[in-house]
Amino acid sequence: MLKNIFLLRGKNLADLEKLNIFNYPSSFLIIEDKDLIRKIIYEHDHGELIQKYRHQLMNKPQNSLHSSKITPYVIDEPIHQKIENKNILTTCLNGKIIIGLLFEGKDNPYDYKDYFMEMLHDYLNNEANLLIKTELEIENLLISLFIGIRRYTDEVIEENTPEAYSFGEELYIKVFLFGIDDVGKSSFVRRVKEGLYDDDYFMPSREFKIDYIKEEEGLLAFWDMPGQLTFRTRWLFDQQDSNIYVYMIDMSNNQRFKEAKTELWNFLREFHKDKVPILILGNKVDKMVKLEDSQKRETLLEIIEDEMGELFGFSNIKNRKWKFLLTSVKKNYNIDKAIQSIFELV
Numbered sequence: 001m002l003k004n005i006f007l008l009r010g011k012n013l014a015d016l017e018k019l020n021i022f023n024y025p026s027s028f029l030i031i032e033d034k035d036l037i038r039k040i041i042y043e044h045d046h047g048e049l050i051q052k053y054r055h056q057l058m059n060k061p062q063n064s065l066h067s068s069k070i071t072p073y074v075i076d077e078p079i080h081q082k083i084e085n086k087n088i089l090t091t092c093l094n095g096k097i098i099i100g101l102l103f104e105g106k107d108n109p110y111d112y113k114d115y116f117m118e119m120l121h122d123y124l125n126n127e128a129n130l131l132i133k134t135e136l137e138i139e140n141l142l143i144s145l146f147i148g149i150r151r152y153t154d155e156v157i158e159e160n161t162p163e164a165y166s167f168g169e170e171l172y173i174k175v176f177l178f179g180i181d182d183v184g185k186s187s188f189v190r191r192v193k194e195g196l197y198d199d200d201y202f203m204p205s206r207e208f209k210i211d212y213i214k215e216e217e218g219l220l221a222f223w224d225m226p227g228q229l230t231f232r233t234r235w236l237f238d239q240q241d242s243n244i245y246v247y248m249i250d251m252s253n254n255q256r257f258k259e260a261k262t263e264l265w266n267f268l269r270e271f272h273k274d275k276v277p278i279l280i281l282g283n284k285v286d287k288m289v290k291l292e293d294s295q296k297r298e299t300l301l302e303i304i305e306d307e308m309g310e311l312f313g314f315s316n317i318k319n320r321k322w323k324f325l326l327t328s329v330k331k332n333y334n335i336d337k338a339i340q341s342i343f344e345l346v
């Protein structure tokens, strides 16, 4: 089973003094491990890492996907190394970045080689390309790879447990926010985090983004997932270790109810054994009900809630706690209540 993942980055990899090291989930490789680091790098180096990369890049056929903005990474064939009983598989990107996987002693890293390559290509050289520039981007990449490879082994995935864990005193909750595109997920996070909302703040997400929101009861790590069709397979990978799922639906768009329902149930069926609670948010309710008019509002909202419950079949959700809440990110309606519900369900 994969134990750890690390990334070494530097203008010149041989310059150990200027090397940046990232690890996930624990600090396996640290800058003091000079010997180990040198050995790892040496395997990928034949004295001319950069030259080799230039050469490969120049000979790379240009395919249409990579044509405009994205310069594809040159990803070396992974190399297995056993250094001081450490069982690792490493690859080198563009001669400047090394990504390594640390396995348990009994594992055969070659079992993971193809999958590792495939994931790197998917993440770095396709349209959903994750970048490896900022610290957050590197963290995202490492977490995604880690989860993906762990999942591939099918060993850790059996069932998710919803218990939140603590950092010191503080409760830490991973909130997995998903739903089809254009329902208001990113707007929701922005509303909660910054108190802001704009109608024309329209930026379909292309990769997941983690936003930390500190509440009195604990720290919420919102994994805001992209909802467009091509990105939905990612949900299955990235949901791992969630303490709560938050599924958002656009109440005002009945043309897409069927699609939203199918996606919700595909997901729940996939994870039917786990006990992770789910909060379902029926957003954009401002488009259906005049929220300012408090008299009519309550009756209308109740009717909508019942109808939606029936349509989506929420009462068939078994094994886990769930709650359905109508919201409007735009009018700041039930947003506090949604946050409160997260803590109640977890």
Ligand SMILES: Nc1nc2c(ncn2[C@@H]2O[C@H](COP(=O)(O)OP(=O)(O)OP(=O)(O)O)[C@@H](O)[C@H]2O)c(=O)[nH]1
Residues within 6 Å of the ligand: 179, 180, 181, 182, 183, 184, 185, 186, 187, 188, 198, 199, 200, 201, 202, 203, 204, 205, 206, 225, 226, 227, 228, 283, 284, 285, 286, 287, 327, 328, 329, 330, 331
């Ligand atoms: N009327 C109304 N519009 C909203 C509300 N919430 C979000 N929107 C609008 O809906 C559009 C899509 O919002 P996003 O937050 O980008 O949607 P998303 O779910 O993150 O979409 P993807 O990232 O593509 O999955 C934006 O134009 C928002 O301004 C709401 O409560 N009411």
Ligand SMILES: [Mg+2]
Residues within 6 Å of the ligand: 185, 186, 187, 203, 204, 205, 224, 225, 226, 227
């Ligand atoms: Mg979004």
